[in-house]
Amino acid sequence: MAKAPVLTPQGEDFPRWYQDVVAKAELADNGPVRGTMVIRQYGFALWERLQGELDRRIKEAGADNVYFPLLIPESYLRKEADHVEGFAPELWTVTHGGGKELEEKAVIRPTSETIINSYFSKWVQSYRDLPLRVNQWGNVMRWELRPRLFLRTSEFLWQEGHTCHASEDDAREYVIRILLDVYTDTAVNVLGIPVLPGRKTDNEKFAGANASYCIEGMMGDGKALQMGTSHDLGQNFAKVFDTQFSTEAGDRDYAWQTSWGVSTRLIGALIMAHGDDNGLRVPPHLAPIQCVVLVVKDEEGAGERGRLISEELSAAGVRVELDDRVDTSFGRRATDWELKGVPVRIEVGPRDLREGALTLVRRDTGEKAQIPLDGLHRRVSDLLEEIQRALLAEAEERLRSRTETVATLDDAREAAQTGFAAIGWDALGRDAGETMLAESGVTVRCIQRPDGKLPLSFDDDDLIAIVGRAY
Amino acid sequence: MAKAPVLTPQGEDFPRWYQDVVAKAELADNGPVRGTMVIRQYGFALWERLQGELDRRIKEAGADNVYFPLLIPESYLRKEADHVEGFAPELWTVTHGGGKELEEKAVIRPTSETIINSYFSKWVQSYRDLPLRVNQWGNVMRWELRPRLFLRTSEFLWQEGHTCHASEDDAREYVIRILLDVYTDTAVNVLGIPVLPGRKTDNEKFAGANASYCIEGMMGDGKALQMGTSHDLGQNFAKVFDTQFSTEAGDRDYAWQTSWGVSTRLIGALIMAHGDDNGLRVPPHLAPIQCVVLVVKDEEGAGERGRLISEELSAAGVRVELDDRVDTSFGRRATDWELKGVPVRIEVGPRDLREGALTLVRRDTGEKAQIPLDGLHRRVSDLLEEIQRALLAEAEERLRSRTETVATLDDAREAAQTGFAAIGWDALGRDAGETMLAESGVTVRCIQRPDGKLPLSFDDDDLIAIVGRAY
Numbered sequence: 007m008a009k010a011p012v013l014t015p016q017g018e019d020f021p022r023w024y025q026d027v028v029a030k031a032e033l034a035d036n037g038p039v040r041g042t043m044v045i046r047q048y049g050f051a052l053w054e055r056l057q058g059e060l061d062r063r064i065k066e067a068g069a070d071n072v073y074f075p076l077l078i079p080e081s082y083l084r085k086e087a088d089h090v091e092g093f094a095p096e097l098w099t100v101t102h103g104g105g106k107e108l109e110e111k112a113v114i115r116p117t118s119e120t121i122i123n124s125y126f127s128k129w130v131q132s133y134r135d136l137p138l139r140v141n142q143w144g145n146v147m148r149w150e151l152r153p154r155l156f157l158r159t160s161e162f163l164w165q166e167g168h169t170c171h172a173s174e175d176d177a178r179e180y181v182i183r184i185l186l187d188v189y190t191d192t193a194v195n196v197l198g199i200p201v202l203p204g205r206k207t208d209n210e211k212f213a214g215a216n217a218s219y220c221i222e223g224m225m226g227d228g229k230a231l232q233m234g235t236s237h238d239l240g241q242n243f244a245k246v247f248d249t250q251f252s253t254e255a256g257d258r259d260y261a262w263q264t265s266w267g268v269s270t271r272l273i274g275a276l277i278m279a280h281g282d283d284n285g286l287r288v289p290p291h292l293a294p295i296q297c298v299v300l301v302v303k304d305e306e307g308a309g310e311r312g313r314l315i316s317e318e319l320s321a322a323g324v325r326v327e328l329d330d331r332v333d334t335s336f337g338r339r340a341t342d343w344e345l346k347g348v349p350v351r352i353e354v355g356p357r358d359l360r361e362g363a364l365t366l367v368r369r370d371t372g373e374k375a376q377i378p379l380d381g382l383h384r385r386v387s388d389l390l391e392e393i394q395r396a397l398l399a400e401a402e403e404r405l406r407s408r409t410e411t412v413a414t415l416d417d418a419r420e421a422a423q424t425g426f427a428a429i430g431w432d433a434l435g436r437d438a439g440e441t442m443l444a445e446s447g448v449t450v451r452c453i454q455r456p457d458g459k460l461p462l463s464f465d466d467d468d469l470i471a472i473v474g475r476a477y
Numbered sequence: 478m479a480k481a482p483v484l485t486p487q488g489e490d491f492p493r494w495y496q497d498v499v500a501k502a503e504l505a506d507n508g509p510v511r512g513t514m515v516i517r518q519y520g521f522a523l524w525e526r527l528q529g530e531l532d533r534r535i536k537e538a539g540a541d542n543v544y545f546p547l548l549i550p551e552s553y554l555r556k557e558a559d560h561v562e563g564f565a566p567e568l569w570t571v572t573h574g575g576g577k578e579l580e581e582k583a584v585i586r587p588t589s590e591t592i593i594n595s596y597f598s599k600w601v602q603s604y605r606d607l608p609l610r611v612n613q614w615g616n617v618m619r620w621e622l623r624p625r626l627f628l629r630t631s632e633f634l635w636q637e638g639h640t641c642h643a644s645e646d647d648a649r650e651y652v653i654r655i656l657l658d659v660y661t662d663t664a665v666n667v668l669g670i671p672v673l674p675g676r677k678t679d680n681e682k683f684a685g686a687n688a689s690y691c692i693e694g695m696m697g698d699g700k701a702l703q704m705g706t707s708h709d710l711g712q713n714f715a716k717v718f719d720t721q722f723s724t725e726a727g728d729r730d731y732a733w734q735t736s737w738g739v740s741t742r743l744i745g746a747l748i749m750a751h752g753d754d755n756g757l758r759v760p761p762h763l764a765p766i767q768c769v770v771l772v773v774k775d776e777e778g779a780g781e782r783g784r785l786i787s788e789e790l791s792a793a794g795v796r797v798e799l800d801d802r803v804d805t806s807f808g809r810r811a812t813d814w815e816l817k818g819v820p821v822r823i824e825v826g827p828r829d830l831r832e833g834a835l836t837l838v839r840r841d842t843g844e845k846a847q848i849p850l851d852g853l854h855r856r857v858s859d860l861l862e863e864i865q866r867a868l869l870a871e872a873e874e875r876l877r878s879r880t881e882t883v884a885t886l887d888d889a890r891e892a893a894q895t896g897f898a899a900i901g902w903d904a905l906g907r908d909a910g911e912t913m914l915a916e917s918g919v920t921v922r923c924i925q926r927p928d929g930k931l932p933l934s935f936d937d938d939d940l941i942a943i944v945g946r947a948y
Contacts, residue, residue, distance in 0.1 A: 035596065039583050042546035044596055050542050071521045075513035076616055076632055099573040104620030105566055112510050125515055140518065145547055149575030161547055
């Protein structure tokens, strides 16, 4: 008899499946204030691992971490016209401190361009101070009408990078470098999610930017998720905050700036790109627990053997967890580790041990194999690499098979019901076509060039629009 | 001719010296909203290193990281009477979100006991769920009348740990474990600051705790700085949030809880415990840059040699920075690295190289030595350990020589003008004596037992009070 599913099946109701995974794998819970989120131990362990991978790449790209205040005086936001227009409807406002009304209201940062520029204007004096590259890990708040854990929350955790450069070219190069070397590399090689890098349409760009670039991933239901953005701010903020420097030639110029960020949203991407009806499937490069050693029963030395195996794997650099809670049923524990998406499970039971063997279970395929005790850590290390590749390959196959090249707006709309459409930006009718698509909940996810480079302008006539429904 | 000092000398004006160091070493700056702080690159690098050391020890103590929302509904704070009384005057209040007035006002967390307990009450059902140990890295806000960078800021970064236990004994043991194995160990072995662990008087304990324990360090001017606290919360929060569990015996009981935290204040401790008239002196175990390789002039291969030396040291696990900005004067760069307190400086110049040598400078003592090129990385590694020991020894000597054992309240008050007094808690007159001391700005920093253990009660008659002026 088939057991009742722990989760709503994906095919039945994908959004409900998502909610079930978040709850049952104990990733997060709703906070008491509208749209806020409690990130639980396992959810946070995923985020911490991801943070570490991103942070290393951000530092390699030359940015240093800093911390700017949570509260921004309201007047700062108003200085850049597009910026305030974009963010005003989403702000959370602080009116009182220490029991008294503040002289000037403050907002909880929705992003930090304004407050950071007010310091950049002091720190940047000469071309010798450039490039200036900083990054901040922290919380931000933006009002959300329809909150969803990890995907859209009023408060979220993220990193925001902010840089100043001596030339437009240098700034543009850095925007692209972050998009490719930091965000795309982490998405593909850590999260195992293939992404489409591209440029946002003017309609979708960041409030205050000249150009926004993004990476878009395809989720299990064929919908798009924006997984990271990188903005070319030109001199917009530098001009209103007077961030000027003396050039090598002895002139004065405003700094050329960028900003870029990814957030806890990426945990939503992880869930939806790899999850199946049994729960999460975490790629080994990300997994806080890569291998669980599950003691079936503590008989005939299975408990002791489990401990030894854990130690062996741990010494070989595998992130391992020993589960010897034999007072809880084996089935329940196995189901729980499946829910949490731990890539490899090793079952240590008296029956196998009698034959000098163990049972090895792959989370991605569900395959079980009896294996000898000898040479275990090499086998596990190899299998982890194999699973990492397999999860990426599976997601790549979905992206390929569910992206349709089309020639008309109607066909693009149709293709977007199950995946992405790739259509000439001109054939779509550019902004006018974008507006028409929006009526049926379909958006232009990004604009690409046929040569794979990122479009620095919209002037070319061979641009391609990637169209889809999105989270 | 003596050059003009970059910093106000400590002996002339210690608080001003502190401000100068924070500004000149580019550690932090004031934020635009009252009492907030911008932590700059080097200041944040110090904090990140400290975070890493603390985080590892916290995890070893069995706590997992989580994230709870920034905003707490006002009503949550009101549930625990002592807690709201303690924190109400310091709260920052959010009244609007998304342009509309909130149904219930929210406060920016001053600490998270209340919101965390509202989830603990759901998560804790049985003794099998205990102990439950979580930790959170984040920002909190408390109104400050007299803000001071790192030491007292309206917003600060910290970690707050929160745990539930099945028995009072288990909770108490954990409070002490955190104080000793995490906080004391980090203070002594990473920050190089000897601390006095003890118990806070009832007057100084955390709002809502049964007992608060702390570690107190002595700064360069003889004043005390509370460097970390760990609270025995009893069942106070569990009762008001109904955090109950079924015991092994089948009864129901409220969880026994602890909370504990350290903050960016520790950067203030670092500055004031080790700094001298030339700036910071960072202990090598903490230092983001342990050794700077300073190319004096790029002549006779000095630049190339500097690069090779950096690579050699880096490969040997030393955190090294190459400074080959030879277009800036050598003196200015040397002064800057002194300001930043980098423990070891290696000067690579053509004159030394001609003799197959380098110049090695210790930041802590200022000693310079010409050393051979051979065997450099071992010499540097050894010297780093030596400096770590020397800085701790120096701080220990200060603590010892400036702590006076006295027998009367008047003598305690007198001794507190230059350091600490140790006086019998009874001889001081207990709470009444504490109140009298407060009139001259002197406080009881902590209560200790003569056997070195932490006092679980105030009933003993041989308790010792450590008395001093404090930050």
